[in-house]
Amino acid sequence: MKIIRYALILIVCASLAWVGCKKIPVGFIGETMYYKDSPFSIEQGNVKVVTSSLNLDGSTLPVLVKLLEVRKKGTSQKAEEFYAEHEVYVYKQPIDPDVDTTIAQVNAKREKKMLPPFEFLPSGQFLFNAGTAFLPARSEYEFDVEVSNESGTKVFKNIGEIHFRDPELFKPYAIAASWFNDNGVATDNGALSANPEMIIEKISDQGTNAIVKIVDQNGVPFNPKTGEIIKRGDRPTFESYAKFNPVTYTDTSMVCNFEITPFPIKRISGYGDFLMYYRIPSKFASLTTFPANHPPGTTFSINPRFGFQIKQLGTYLITIKLNGVIHK
Structure with missing residues (x-):
C-alpha cells in the first residue's frame, strides 16, 4: 500500500510540473x-x-x-x-x-x-x-x-x-407661380397653358456659387437690378438663406457664394423646403393665356415661388422659367 501511495504522489507531482511548464493561451x-x-x-x-x-x-x-x-x-x-x-x-x-x-x-x-x-x-x-x-x-x-x-x-x-x-448634386423642391391682377385678386395658375419650370444645371466643378435666373417663356431674363424682380412682403427670398456672403445682382441674375454645402443649410420656420418668394410687377410682364373671368388686357403681377438645395460643391445655374409669361 505504501508503494502504491508513493507512486500516486509521484504521478500527481509530475502532472503538476507538466501543467506548470505548458504555455497557457493568452486571449x-x-x-x-x-x-x-x-x-x-x-x-x-x-x-x-x-x-x-x-x-x-x-x-x-x-x-x-x-x-x-x-x-x-x-x-x-x-x-x-x-x-x-x-x-x-x-x-x-x-x-x-x-x-x-x-x-x-x-x-x-x-x-x-x-x-x-x-x-x-x-x-x-x-x-x-x-x-x-x-x-x-x-x-x-x-x-x-x-x-x-x-x-x-x-x-x-x-x-x-x-x-x-454618383453624388446627388442638388434637389429641386416645389415650384409654383400665382397671378395677381392689379386689384390684388389672386388667380390660380392652373388656367394657363403650362406651369413654371425649375431647371438646375451644374456648370462647373469649381467654386461654390449659385446663380438664380428668372426668365419668361422665351428665355428672356427679368432684371433684378432695375426692380423687375422684387421681394414679396416679409416672405423669405434667396437672400434669406445666404448666411455667409451677400447676394450680388447682375442684369440677368442673382448670385451667391454659398461657401459650404448643403445650401441652404437650414429651413426657415414656417416655410418648408427652402422656399423663396418673388414678385414681378405687371409693368414688366404679360400673360399669353388669361385666366377665366379676366379678359385680355387685364394686367397681372407674376409671383413665382420655388425651393432647392445644393448638395455638392461647384457652380450651379438655377433657372426659373415662367411658361405662359412674356417679358414686356
Missing part, C-alpha cells in the same frame, strides 16, 4: 471577422462619411485593425489614386448657421489640408472626406486588413469592398 483572436455593410456604398464628394467597424468575432480586446492594401476590384493592382492627396476642408467643429454668420466664424471651424480621400481608424472604419470627388466615377475597390491583439496577428484578404456612386 482569443477570431477566425471569421467581417464587415456587415460590405460592400460600402459611398456617395462621392461628401464632406464626411464613416463606415461601420469590423465585426471582431469575439476577439479579446483591445484589438488593432490595420489597413494593408486597397486594390481595384478584381485585380492585383494597388489603387494608387486611392492614396493620392488633395486639398480639402477639414471641419474641426460643426457649423451652426444661427451662430456662424460670417466667413471669419466659418473659417475658425475649418482648415484646408492636403489629405488622401480617407483615414483608416484602429476600429477598422473608413472615414471618407470630400477628396472622394477626385476618384474615378463609379469606381469599385477591395481591401485587406491585418488584425492583432495579445493573442497574435491575422491577415484577412479581400475582407471588404468599397463602391463609389
